[in-house]
Amino acid sequence: MRIIKTKGVILLNTYSIYSIKSEFAERYYYRSDILYRFFKQYHENSKNKVIEDQFKEITSFFSTKELNTKIKTLYNNKAIVKDGNNSIEIEQDKYYISLHISEKQIEFRCDMLQDAEMLLFPILQLFHPSLFVLDNNLNNYGWISPVIKLKDHLNEQVLYSTL
Template identity: 45%
Template sequence: MNHYSIYWIKEEFAHHFFHSSDVLYRFIKEYQKNKNREDLKRQYEYITMNFPKSSLISHITDNHPISSCLRAEGDRLNIYNDIQYISLHIQKKKINFRSEMIHDAEELLFPALRLFQPYLFIVGNDLNNYGWISPVTQRKKNKKGQVLYSYL
């Protein structure tokens, strides 16, 4: 089984790092290797959000696919169907999960997480896989008085 971690990145940093996610990936990997470095720890704490365990578990429970089963045990969740299985462990600053393939998470877990929060960054701990769970959209600023007309 492959091991992945999900981080909730603050909105301003998600917008900043969306197109340079490799920088965010390298930072997270460096932090994982050097958790005793105070500078990395402070940066990690600053750019990531805490996961509210009880509301997240409740949200996933209410929004998991109908064709799957869910078993909750404390801060752990198991989501499965006939051929797919995901084991989740929710921690303060990250969600760890194991699945045979990332495709299993795409079907069983990610739809519920996308409804919960769009600024989630996924890192493969065994593989060099990483990316955003959803596209980070830039909010359009209110542009009063600017209208584009066409006379065709």
């Protein structure tokens, strides 16, 4: 595990995840660098009306209630799930993830991205087919890809990422 400690406080890696509408996911699936730059610009200039409108146009909503229900149903007694107004914490075995859910973004913290791959991504993919993730501290980003059909590799999971 890669846990960073500063003055007795444990710092977890912070990531953001966005649900991209299918028409834009198809258009930008192999151009993820454009999406990354757009999200970075959005966070730096969120008061810019044009950028804000574009952000609203390409992203889908996250439902805190729906996510809470799915997590509790799927993890039942297999994990510790703590939920707040717009936050959820999941702990199972050695994995831990903390989520803060807003309408168009989930910000999550975990020790390693593997925690999110185990605890969060499979659940999100049940109702959000096109998910884009970026590391808030580094220049890392990528798709949590849906099942895609390729000539030689039918129905395999593919993850395009620089993480």
